[in-house]
Amino acid sequence: MRVLLSILVFLCALSTAAAQNTKIGDLLIASPWARATPGAAPTGAVYLRIENHGAGGEKLIAVATPVADSAMLHTNMMNNGVAQMRPVDGIEVAAGATAELKPGGFHIMLMGLHQPLRKSDVFPLTLTFEHAGKVEVQVHVGSVGATGPEN
Amino acid sequence: MRLHRITIAIGSLCLFAIAAIVLGWYQTEYSASGAQSPASIGGPFSLVDENGNAVTDRTYRGKWLLVYFGYTFCPDACPTALNAVAAALDALGPDAARVQPLFITIDPDRDTPAVMKDYVAAFDKRIVGLTGTPQQIAAAAKAYRVYYQRVGSGSDYTMDHTVLLYIMDPDGQFSGFLAHDLTASQIAGKLKSLF
Numbered sequence: 001m002r003v004l005l006s007i008l009v010f011l012c013a014l015s016t017a018a019a020q021n022t023k024i025g026d027l028l029i030a031s032p033w034a035r036a037t038p039g040a041a042p043t044g045a046v047y048l049r050i051e052n053h054g055a056g057g058e059k060l061i062a063v064a065t066p067v068a069d070s071a072m073l074h075t076n077m078m079n080n081g082v083a084q085m086r087p088v089d090g091i092e093v094a095a096g097a098t099a100e101l102k103p104g105g106f107h108i109m110l111m112g113l114h115q116p117l118r119k120s121d122v123f124p125l126t127l128t129f130e131h132a133g134k135v136e137v138q139v140h141v142g143s144v145g146a147t148g149p150e151n
Numbered sequence: 152m153r154l155h156r157i158t159i160a161i162g163s164l165c166l167f168a169i170a171a172i173v174l175g176w177y178q179t180e181y182s183a184s185g186a187q188s189p190a191s192i193g194g195p196f197s198l199v200d201e202n203g204n205a206v207t208d209r210t211y212r213g214k215w216l217l218v219y220f221g222y223t224f225c226p227d228a229c230p231t232a233l234n235a236v237a238a239a240l241d242a243l244g245p246d247a248a249r250v251q252p253l254f255i256t257i258d259p260d261r262d263t264p265a266v267m268k269d270y271v272a273a274f275d276k277r278i279v280g281l282t283g284t285p286q287q288i289a290a291a292a293k294a295y296r297v298y299y300q301r302v303g304s305g306s307d308y309t310m311d312h313t314v315l316l317y318i319m320d321p322d323g324q325f326s327g328f329l330a331h332d333l334t335a336s337q338i339a340g341k342l343k344s345l346f
Binding site for chain 1: 223224225226227228230231233234237238266268269270271272273274298302307309311312313314315330331332
């Protein structure tokens, strides 16, 4: 009985882990996460990691989600202590390389959230790659103070 | 005709002189901001707190201030900084009572007192959100040598803004600033070293 339970727990853990990593072609999209939004803030940011295990370069060129009016690829550049958030036309992932979308750098900006993001929410996000095409991932919402994926 | 020429010459000289004076003033201002001498950072401000009350820099005398300029539409840099401040307060324990973090918006068009209150409370209720008229915000930002600029148009505009965390001592004097990407323990450690 105990063994069976352990196996069940293990399988559940595996499926949870699998839900946070998505493969498309030679790409692995790992741990998409967002912070819960403070107050009624109409914007949010999604972070994730893209591993390119293929022999050719890739580029994330578009993002979309039903939870916000728009989703855009952004970067945050620092210039003499001034943060400059700017849209980018794509995020390159060279062959064998990993692109990290994380606080203070590349991120997916959500504008016009239909409702606040709350801790433990899960919502879909569609990523479009130049070569691999479209893939849907599930974004897990952590606490307002999250500094990385919490699940 | 001759008189006309003399008028033009005198007019040109005047313009040149004015340009020289303005340029000189600008360079003085510019080098002062570059030098960031303690006396030139911080200073008087008149703003409105998250409950709609008028406040000034004197309101917070007696406490160490952690001053950060940002805006609530900001999805990345501002939450990261406010999270670090909130965690630093936790790390300070009882000493956190000696510190007053202020989050001053540089986007007063969107950030009303109610919006500010809602926003900062999500990070830590000990952080106070301040807003004001565009003129009040401009004056406060100038006092702290904070740069801000609206980018884009329509309702989805964003703001470029200085992301330093300023430390003011209990007498309201500039004590130092911290880079935006410092961790909570680094912020708490810096404050403890100053107490």
